[in-house]
Amino acid sequence: MTQSLPALVFMVPLTAAVAMPVVGHWKRSACRPLTVAATIAMAVLAAASLFSVGTFGPVRYALGGWQAPLGIEWIADEVSATMAAIASVVGLLVLGFSGALGEASLSGRTVPYHSTVLLLLAGVVGVIYAGDLFNIFVFLEVVSLAAYALVAVPGGRALLSAFRYLMIGALATTFYLLGVAYFYALTGTLNIADLAQRLPGLLESKAAVGGIAFILIGLAIKMALLPVHAWLPDAYADAPDSAAPLLAALVTKAAILVWARILLWGIIPANADAEQILYAIVSGLGIVASVGGALLAMRQTEIKRIFAYGGIAHIGLVMVGLGQASAKAAAGALYYLVNDAVMQAGLFIFAGVVAWRYRVRAVDDITGAGIRNPWVVAPLVIAAVGMVGIPPTGGFVGKWNILLGTMEAGNPFAAAALVLTTLLTLAYFAPVLERIFRSQRMSRMGEPRGELGWPVRLSMAVPAALVLGLGIFGDGLMSAFLRVVGGP
């Protein structure tokens, strides 16, 4: 039973997503309860999977009973089980928030919206667990298709953003597939663990270099690494408020988790010589992305765009962690990734609540909106503290370990970039926080609409609680992550 938990976590949202059009045809109002029920079931199963992994050790699930390396393998270790649990929790939070916005915010597309959200969650779970290069490609495409559709929901301007996102996203997955094809031509295997066995001695070959390059380019576009990030701010800013948190928290994180898996489990164990160059490239890309993303975030005037660029900077930080020859930095990077998913969900839900209740989308308008509700202000402050990385938040634990790792690996530039990004993060959050605390109602803004019901309060409070929890009780999880990446 515990062996099949990863597959069950995936099957529940997929089945519900496929059943949704039928259910919606029968009774439109049944869509939302069904989606919420499926996501709760998924969260329970994911929590059970995390618990069983923590108690009995990692699970390697062979789909259809075909053993790896011939069959497709799903790996549930502490990292993937945690990420799957976080994904289902984020799904629940977004549903709690989107219920308050009502059908009007979805332009009446209730049935497709709920179906697509479930499809996205199922795809993300697949990407998280899959230990097979081609399987990852298929699930990346499932996630992306759901994401394009969600961006396009409001119509109008969002349609063009969705189309641009689709063009660049589809090219990215094609590049990834090309990289996989190179590896397959070279080694004859698609399983990541098996790849590590067969690659030694082959890494100098041009096919291996091409494979790594194409996989990195494809995944870099998917994770919005700085020079190829241009699709992200438009897509997230134009996406409906009820979908943006889901996209921001999960889609880019899934891509970088794939890169971490391929790098740490497939390529790095296989060789000794090319390692240094690869580390230098990954770390260099990360440094550029983290500092550049934070600098761009400072120039934004729209709340959602600030958070979007903040997310781009954090993807860079994770890359910096992955690019150090140190298990501590790698574990810290993965921990930061989990954290960042929670923080991004919290921030984009905040942006959605502010846009819905106070009709504010630009930072300058916050001053006049009179945002006094502690359920809105407190989670923002906690998320901001987490983004900057001040203890006792999870952001601090991750960043601290990455920093220690850069010292261990003797990489002062990476350490400097980390500190600089932290300061810049403080700089772009300061105006938002300052305006929140000065916030007074001005007559032209109108009264805040709607009441903050308990689902919305919960979807604001839970990310904040998770950010704090990951910081205060994170030691056990952090040492588990260290074990997974092969550290002491």
Place this chain on the structure above:
Amino acid sequence: MPELLDAAIQRPNFVTFILLLLAGLYICVSHPNLIKKLIGLYLVQNSVIFYFVTISAKEGATVPVLLDPTRPVQAEAFVNPLPHVLTLTAIVVQVATLGVSLGIVSAINKRFGSFDEEAILEKLQ
């Protein structure tokens, strides 16, 4: 340089793959028409599938069905079925992508009355 040219001439399939890939990318970037951009995207995707087929081709081999279980299996007489299955799956994924993208393009056309990116951008302004 002559060796490179020589190597290219001996591998017509790889040259075709690269030409298809570059042509597709060029169309994606250069054409303002959204449908033509999609055609470019489709060319890029197909070039990768073409590459998959190229690396899995095997001369003188047959379908991997074991007709006589009593005789020992001659691996070299059969084609590896895996790349072909991968190709099939990749084509299915492409069809799904194409479906979603055509859906979005048709919604754009309904809303803005044009397939031309520049015209649409003008209307948005």
